[in-house]
Amino acid sequence: MADAKMHRVTAYTCAALCSFFLTGCCSDQVPLIMWSSGGVPLTSLAPPAVGHVVSSSQLVSYLNNALSSAPHNVLLFLQEKLSLDDFTMYGGVFGNKRDSAYPNLESALQSSPPPSSLVLPMVSWPGVSAVPGLLQEQLGTSPLYLEPATLAQLRLNSSVPALLIIRLPYSPGTDMMAPKEVLSGNDEVIGQVLDIVKEQAVPYTAIYTALKPSRVIGEVMSPELRSVGRSLLQVSPRSPYPPVEFKSEGSSCILLWAENLTISFYSKAKSAWERHDLTSQTFGHSVTPSLTGSSCNHTLSRLVLNYENVLGFSSFSLIFAMNRRFYKVSAREWFTLDQVELEYDGQKATFNGSRNIYAPAEFSYHCESVSSFRYALLVPCTASDNANQWRLSFTQFQIQGFGVMGRDFSYASDCAGFFTPGIWMGLLTSLLMMLILTYGLHMITQLRTMDRFDDPKGPAISVPQTE
Structure with a gap:
């Protein structure tokens, strides 16, 4: 009962x-x-x-x-x-x-x-x-x-x-x-x-x-009013296209999404940069690059996007190599985007990102702008001479190589710093005002009155003169 x-x-x-x-x-x-x-x-x-x-x-x-x-x-x-x-x-x-x-x-x-x-x-x-x-x-x-x-x-x-x-x-x-x-x-x-x-x-x-x-x-809040600072993010279900998804043994293990993927190549013959937008070739329900060569496990993930006829190259691949490690200082596992590689017609260009692009292993990584030339998060590898001929620019970039559940990103660690330019200006201005106030108080405490005054009824103060 x-x-x-x-x-x-x-x-x-x-x-x-x-x-x-x-x-x-x-x-x-x-x-x-x-x-x-x-x-x-x-x-x-x-x-x-x-x-x-x-x-x-x-x-x-x-x-x-x-x-x-x-x-x-x-x-x-x-x-x-x-x-x-x-x-x-x-x-x-x-x-x-x-x-x-x-x-x-x-x-x-x-x-x-x-x-x-x-x-x-x-x-x-x-x-x-x-x-x-x-x-x-x-x-x-x-x-x-x-x-x-x-x-x-x-x-x-x-x-x-x-x-x-x-x-x-x-x-x-x-x-x-x-x-x-x-x-x-x-x-x-x-x-x-x-x-x-x-x-x-x-x-x-x-x-x-x-x-x-x-x-x-x-x-x-409207999208225009949302903060661009550090926050926990997920790809909106109303995004114009779903993320790139790589599956291993029937389950998703790598997700990639960006509002814009752009590469530029410096042509020596034309002495100019040639720009190519990969967004329309990467995302969409009907247009998806081949993911042949991609792999993932508990510690290593590698996403390979294979294209055709990019900037005159018959074969072109954009590769994201990620690693998962345990760090004793933070007592937790983190994943890093170690390298972004370009392979084209038998040649290779490598960009390092492990020092700048990282997040907790159970999170995804998000950044408003990831590039190799302005406020660079991707650093051209010195061992690769071809890297200097390429420029990469990713807008609203988000990637996850570990702990993926379905087709939705986990909460994201954003690349934006905790201190914005406005906060730094306020801190520096406050510090300057505090220094001025401290100096003024110090000068006031150093004021001293005269030990002796001239008395008209008494003997005059004599000041000896030396020739």
Whole structure:
């Protein structure tokens, strides 16, 4: 009987949280989960339809109906940022419960089956931000912002309404911890608070939500306004063409994408640079170069792009050689793009990139511009005289040679530095102003008054003169 009850609760929660799969993910909404102790029904309103976004006015109706019968000791677990993806990716209702980031939250939902619990997967962002004010107006009491340690010293009364707001200390995307660890920390706080309230044997109503969606910024901002600094990137699914993909034993192991691939060759006969764009010959659904000669394993990856009739050469190959190594200093594995090679009509030109192009082994590498002549990341190999006759220029370049999962890049390590020119100007200007201020304070501390003044009533000060 208990297993059947738990199965129904899990199915209900899973169906509610999975509703967005039928309509696409909407990052402008925040989920809201509400439950009560003792099996008290929350609301007489029907749960929202699959994919429906609950508006601010509808949220007011849900809260009013729920609080009309639910206990008026309300626990509001307020997180800074939260999105439905946090449940779908890390919640146990979608996989092995041992790997769930929400064991305490799911246990509370299982102990309060419908209609004692209410799951609103998608609630309008402005409506959720007004939840504290709506609860305060409905309960007629001022909110108390508490921590678990403070709550243990507070005695609740079932006959007196109380609005207790517990600000969860973590928010995904703003901490150096992994998202799952961040959410697990929040769940532990929820479990501590619920244990304290249960010890006091006071009926309660609990709400878990957030002030903002955690994944709205990346989709709301226009491409022109996005930062070009260091960030974690992935190729957009709306890219005009998919990346070049090399498979070994049926699984992808190398991915390459660029907005533009351009090579230039210096013709001695014409005494000029001849430029050729390889983009249209490299990317696209119907046009793909031959990948004969490519290979990959745990430590070495080699991507070979074979072309025909490039700049008058009958055979032309663009080769990317990558290596994976363990570095003791960082205690992790990194991959480097050791060389970019050009093979054409029996000749060879080599460019080194291992010192400049590198990323953690589980990441991909991205750079807005990779070239061999301006702010060069690719350095012509001195042992190859032919390298000086070539110039390479790759725009919005991204490559991954290890840890590839499907046709999507892993998060990317960007080549942009942490300090932009504007930051350097600000630091240098601040340093200059600090030096001027220090010099001024030093001069003020060195001021001294005269030890003796001329007294007209006394003997005159005589200054001996020497001839």
